[in-house]
Amino acid sequence: MVIPVHDVNPVRRTPWVTYALIAANVLVFLFMPGLAGSVAGDGSLAQQCHLHAFLDQYAAVPQELIHHRMPRLVPTGETAVGPQGPGCVVGPPGYDKSPELSVLTALFLHGGWLHLLGNMLFLLIFGNNVEDRMGHVRFALFYAVCGFAATYGFALLNAGSAEPLIGASGAIAGVLGAYLVLYPKARVWVLVPFLVFLPLRLPAWLVLGFWFGLQAVYSSGQGVSDAGTVAYAAHVAGFLAGMLLAWPLRPGTPPPPEPRGLLFGRRARPRHTW
Template sequence: MVIPVHDVNPVRRTPWVTYALIAANVVVFLRMPVVASSLTGSVPLGQLCDLQAFVQHWGAVPRELLEGWRPRLVPTGVVAVGPGGAGCLLGPPSYSKTPVLSVLTAMFVHGSWLHLLGNMLFLWIFGDNVEDRFGRVRFLLFYLVCGYAAAYGFAAVDPGSTQPLIGASGAIAGVLGAYLVLYPRVRVWGLVPALFFLPLRLPAWLVLGSWFVLQAFFSAGYGTTQAGTVAYVAHVVGFAVGALLALPLRAAAPPARRPRRAR
């Protein structure tokens, strides 16, 4: 596994859509419950209940996506104390939810600082060049299509799941797939944890190809104990869809270069 920190790949124009997506994800996260506490890892039960209610409301639930299923009871954000101790109170949903739109809202919801920063790092490094090649409007549509494909792909594999999917990982995986197709030989600076975080300048096909193989390996349930909490299948589907959508652009001649903008 390589942690990318910079790619040697100038862009022709300011990637405003990439910047706007990053800003939107950060703003939504800052308005979520448990933001301050998630830095320390110590989360009061009341805030944890608020977070569960928030995620249930705005996350994408596979069973809702495919079956139109509606839960009878959901977390209400209220702490209840019973014979078994304190817990989150369940109650009938106080909101109406459109499953297809929940995929869109789920793309901007993250469960922790680590979840958010990891996703935004990859979008920051690789999103600008993909946006540069697609164009701003087509890039935004591409990003959303990859996110939807990832969510519904995961739901197809686990249609009975009632655990909400959250995060931009599926859409960003699509960006990575497109980058691999469009710029396989571009050099990427990355840190290699196995080599004590030694910085190395590696080709994109190695950095992103190894990432995809690792996600596929994890999605099969090998090598990780988090297969039930991380939607690796969504990463695999998003990456594959992004790569396929980028193939026509790879076949076409790249646009003429304008004066390069340093990053």
Template sequence: MVIPVHDVLPVRRTPWVTYALIAINVVVFLLTPAARSTGVQATSVTQLCQQEAFYDRYSAIPAELTHDQQLARVPTGTAAVGRGGAVGCLVGPPSYHKIPALSVLYAMFLHGGWLHLLGNMLFLWVFGNNVEDRLGRVRFALFYLVCGYAAAYVFALANANSTQPLIGASGAIAGVLGAYLVLYPRARVWSLVPFLLFIPLRLPAWLVLGMWFVLQWVYSAGYAVSDAGSVAYLAHVVGFVLGALLAIPLRGRRPPVGYPVRR
């Protein structure tokens, strides 16, 4: 796995939608309970219960999406001591009305921690501007949302009874990566290679994004075990494939100024 940090493909216009998406994701994250946890200090049970209640309310939950109905019992955000002195989170009827379809939109701007947020925003920063440049601002915004929704719903259908909250912009950003691969396969991307002591290399986009996709597919298919925790790899695969398919009709159009063309 390599870490992309910058591509060398210029754009013809300022990618305001990409900038806006990054800004919204950062602002929303700062307003969520997860922003108060750095991963260094210990998190209290009360804080964990509050986070769990928050994400159950605003995240996309597969069981809710497949049945188009919110769960009957959800975490209340309150910690309690049970039998034998065990500490846990209270569960009860929801005090709010939740529209499952809208929860997908909310979930696309939620993240579980700083690493989750920064990793997603890095990929959006590196690859989003050129895809927006090719699609145009309005179509790029719609494209982003369509990929995010498709990724969430396909993942939900594959995990129809799961009550595990689904959050993050990864499905939508995976769509951006798929489109970039189709539109600019030969573009060069400066990337850090961990197993080479993070030496920066100028690699072709087809290699960087192809490796990323293969890794997501391997994990989603269960051929390998990731230590990244509970990650919706299938949503990444779906978003990427859909983004690539939607970008195919644009391949024949004139590329942006500065795009390297073979003669």
């Protein structure tokens, strides 16, 4: 897996929506209940129960999205001691939940620091150029549409799942798909783990194409042990949605600047014009 750190593709305007999305994701994560348990993995039972109740209310649940109805019993956030020992209490939902709106709120929820920072890194590197091409308002709408496409795409393939679906990955996958369509030849600095982290500057079509290929393979359950905990199918659906939505903008997109200096670890030869 390669880790992108920077792209050689300057923007013409400040990507305010991208910055706002990053800030909102960080703030929501910091104020999520049970944060200590979700980060350190050793939170108290009360913290874990509170977090489960919070996610059940604000996360997207495939069963609810497909069947458009709430379950009869949900976590309440309380704890109790039963025959099997202490555990989380379940009961009738004490709130009204819109499954459609939960898709939007779930885009701002993350399960840990690595989940959050990884998503925000991809959004920062690739979102600014897509926003620059689309404009602020259209980019905000595009981001939301890709998030809905990713979430419902995953729900259709997992209609019986009651596991909460959280994270901005699906919407950000749409941003990556749009970047691939609009700037396939842009150069991206990446870190490749090979004994040490080796810095290389690669074309965007190679970096993003490789990323999408991995998501497609992982979504089938091949080559990864945690395929049941990561919504790879949502990444695939979001990426394809982003490509389709960005395709009409491709003809009028100016090409990225020609890179100079090191290329694939070697200095590029100067070009002469005649």
